[in-house]
Amino acid sequence: MTEHEFVRAMLALAAADALDPTEQRRVDQHARECDLCRKDLETWAAYAQSLRKLPQPAAPAGMVQRTQARILQERTAAENRRTSELMLGALAIFGWGSGWAFWTVARAIIGGSLLTWLLASTVLVWMTAGTAAVMLGRSGQMRRSL
Amino acid sequence: MILAAAMSLEAFTTHREVALLKKRHPDAIAELIGRYQHRLYRFLVRMVQDPATAEDLFQQTWIRLLEKVGSYDARRNFDAWLFAIARNLAIDHLRRRRGVSLDEEDDSGLAMVDRLSAGGPDALEQLLDFERGAMLATAIAGLPAIHREVLTLRFEEDMKLEQIAEVAAIPLSTVKSRLHRALESLRVRIEMGKDL
Numbered sequence: 217m218t219e220h221e222f223v224r225a226m227l228a229l230a231a232a233d234a235l236d237p238t239e240q241r242r243v244d245q246h247a248r249e250c251d252l253c254r255k256d257l258e259t260w261a262a263y264a265q266s267l268r269k270l271p272q273p274a275a276p277a278g279m280v281q282r283t284q285a286r287i288l289q290e291r292t293a294a295e296n297r298r299t300s301e302l303m304l305g306a307l308a309i310f311g312w313g314s315g316w317a318f319w320t321v322a323r324a325i326i327g328g329s330l331l332t333w334l335l336a337s338t339v340l341v342w343m344t345a346g347t348a349a350v351m352l353g354r355s356g357q358m359r360r361s362l
Numbered sequence: 363m364i365l366a367a368a369m370s371l372e373a374f375t376t377h378r379e380v381a382l383l384k385k386r387h388p389d390a391i392a393e394l395i396g397r398y399q400h401r402l403y404r405f406l407v408r409m410v411q412d413p414a415t416a417e418d419l420f421q422q423t424w425i426r427l428l429e430k431v432g433s434y435d436a437r438r439n440f441d442a443w444l445f446a447i448a449r450n451l452a453i454d455h456l457r458r459r460r461g462v463s464l465d466e467e468d469d470s471g472l473a474m475v476d477r478l479s480a481g482g483p484d485a486l487e488q489l490l491d492f493e494r495g496a497m498l499a500t501a502i503a504g505l506p507a508i509h510r511e512v513l514t515l516r517f518e519e520d521m522k523l524e525q526i527a528e529v530a531a532i533p534l535s536t537v538k539s540r541l542h543r544a545l546e547s548l549r550v551r552i553e554m555g556k557d558l
Contacts, residue, residue, distance in 0.1 A: 228542055228545040228549075229541065229542055229545075232517070232541055232545065234538060234541055263545065263548070263549060266495065267498065268517050269495060270498060270517075270518065271495040271499055273408075273416075275399050275400050280392070280395050280396055282417075283420065283424055284391070286421045287421075287424060287428065290425050
């Protein structure tokens with residue numbers, strides 16, 4: 217590749233101030249001696265200048281306020297989700313603790329085989345969990361419909 | 363010197379506001395949104411070429427920023443970080459919308475010019491500037507998204523190549539080659555337009 221070809225390939229980037237100092241020096245030096253490259257560099261410079269002065273899209277009126285409102289909405293939704301998750305966690309711990317205490321006391325009073333107690337407790341736990349799931353689902357539907 | 367001082371003051375203010383944002387201070391986000399609204403919106407309009415989508419992505423950018431601000435490293439350049447968030451959302455949107463490569467040429471976007479407002483010293487100069495600018499804006503609208511991106515970041519945002527590399531998450535050499543191809547394609551489009 218000749219110096220002329222190298223410089224021609226660099227002219228667009230030279231106009232965009234995107235060359236390293238060594239490349240820039242080579243372009244400047246060659247452009248001083250070569251009419252064709254100098255004129256082309258001027259054309260590229262005109263493009264670069266026009267690109268810096270493009271018509272600007274105007275930001276829509278009220279965009280900042282709408283953005284702040286949406287942030288607030290997202291924050292409220294995130295806080296609600298967090299509260300629901302915390303409540304579910306607390307309920308699960310409470311349910312597990314109270315269930316365990318109840319069955320321990322009930323078995324101590326009434327007696328019976330371990331298998332019977334396991335079956336009874338599994339059925340009751342599944343019924344409670346099913347009811348809780350239905351209730352949570354309905355509450356979520358109500359929130360979405362509001 | 364005055365410009366440099368103004369820029370460092372702005373960087374200091376932004377740094378302070380980001381620190382407040384981390385502490386969930388309510389006024390910090392409002393000030394940042396206000397300060398960046400024009401630049402960020404302009405970048406998003408150039409990327410997605412639709413004002414309504416650009417506003418939606420603008421809002422999503424700030425929501426995403428608030429989610430990520432806890433992990434923001436104050437040594438990073440805030441502008442590059444903010445624009446990288448916006449850029450990723452815009453790229454995701456373009457991928458979902460088109461389902462095609464982002465370096466594909468696009469001839470749509472002519473209506474964009476109608477939405478742009480001109481600026482200039484006097485009426486005739488303003489009109490000529492507007493015509494030149496409108497022609498250029500139309501030509502840019504037809505370029506692939508990755509080329510529009512480097513052009514707007516370099517010439518409108520006046521970002522250094524290193525910052526553009528940070529925003530687009532690409533090597534410096536790729537920024538240079540994209541910028542070169544974008545300028546060449548733009549010139550070809552403009553000169554083809556003149557011949558018509």
